[in-house]
Amino acid sequence: MLVLSRAEDAPTADPGVEISNSGYTFIYAAYEHLVAYKGATTEVVPELAESWSVDDTNTVWTFKLAQGHKFDDGTPVDAAAVKFSFDRAMKLKAGPSDAFPVLKEVQVVDPGTVKFILSSQFAPFLSTMAVSGAAIINPKVMEHEKDGDMAKAWLAEHTAGSGAYKITSWERNQSVVLDRNEHYAGSTPALKQIVVRTVGEISARRLQLVNGDADIIEQVPVDQAAALKGDPNIVVESNPSLYVNYVYMNNKRPPLDDARVRQAISYAVDYKGIVDGIMQGQAEQMRGAVPDGMWAHDPNGFQYSYDVEKAKALLKEAGKSDIHLTYTFSQADTAWEPVGLALQANLADIGIKLDLQAVADTTKREMAASGNYDLAPGAWTPDFADPYMFMNYWFDPDRMGGPGNRAFYNNPKVAGLVREAASIIDQPKREQLYLEAQKLSTQDAPYLYLMQKNDIFARRAVVKGYVYNPMLIQVYNFATMSKSE
DSSP states (O other), X not given: OEEEEESSOOSOXXXXXXXXXXXXXXXXXXXXXXXXXXXXXXXXXXXXXXXXEEOTTSOEEEEEEOSSOBOTTSOBOOHHHHHHHHHHHHHHTOGGGGGOTTEEEEEEEETTEEEEEESSOOTTXXXXXXXXXXXXXXXXXXXXXXXXXTTHHHHTTOOOOSSSEEEEEEETTTEEXXXXXXXXXXXXXXXXXXXXXXXXXXXXXXXXXXXXXOSEEOOOOHHHHHHHTTOTTEEEEEEEEEEEEEEEEOTTSTTTTSHHHHHHHHHHOOHHXXXXXXXXXXXXXXXXXXXXXXXXXXXXXXXXXOOHHHHHHHHHHHTOOSEEEEEEEOSSSTTHHHHHHHHHHHHHTTTEEEEEEEOOHHHHHHHHHHTOOSEEEEEEOOSSSSTHHHHHHHXXXXXXXXXXXXXXXXXXXXXHHHHHHHTOOOHHHHHHHHHHHHHHHHHHOOEEEEEEEEEEEEEETTEEOOOXXXXXXXXOOGGGOEEOO
């Protein structure tokens, strides 16, 4: 048995609904996809599909399914199940469906062949087949449908996949148990059972790890990670990632609807103090929306610096004073509260009063999605290896709120650039469009670009076989992991 201890319970395990990494932990353990990320890379390789092809128009993709894959009830995975899964995601219209913006239709050619018809070219299409929302679900879940919910309530705490594990119990805010799927087509996993416990306090999680009551603990602050490094029984994983921490600024709520106020806030922040102090160097200041390590990142792009006088001048130019804002955060990321305290002190220097409001993470998400906030911290990791995951989610006005544009930012020129970049296949041309969109959007300062963080968690040394993939934060390759004790 492997025990994973984390700060908060996942909202749901439904691939058609879930958009948080904590939920992806379960989805990737219990479901398979047509393709999967290869080891530690962003390259995709066959999983449920054994091969695929695309026509000359780049709008019709055909997948041949591998034989022998079965759902956890023994039902074979077939083309009808693939069609059901995507039809369901598109009908639910929740966050995961946003990964398939030009999906027009899924057709069953025969039991082993499925065809995807796109309304236009979409360069990242193959990569999107590896995202959480592309998980293939057993159509029999419809036996659990209630009031037309397409089994959403049931799938929130159950699974119906062909992956290595299945959820066998879920006690809200306490623990989730996953047992091996006896019908899994791959090699029998060494780990019989995975238990994911919700333990709010990092001190309690750390004690569990030291005592051997937990095998992996998440959301480890950098100071705690440094202390754990001295224990020979513990391995601290600190991996360069595409994980960013930024702050949504509500562009539709005065005075944040004035770009000069947002620019002033951006100049008021001591970024180096946050990176060196709060993160102890385990991060770097962001430079535009696309992170370092992904194509279309601009290493020479404009970056806000700590300049109090410039910030004051911008507020004066905007004619704004006596500004009172609220920073709404949760404990889902241990950096968010100390970042809030740092922002509170920084903004006080330019005459802005900032209150800190702590809420549950589900509440914070709801408030951000509905625009019921002033400032709120966010964390973002890409689901597929393409700058689309940042540029089109953060800046397209059609994705305001929950889907990604949580700043409620609307610049028609930027929107046009990112939409064009998404509609063509030519990567050099796409890169130029994304670079131009970054330049314009950074000037507008819709978000406070804080830092690109290392992914940090701690595990006991007896846990073997973990493979880090920058696309899969809080996702573990449980099926190929083991414990040596």
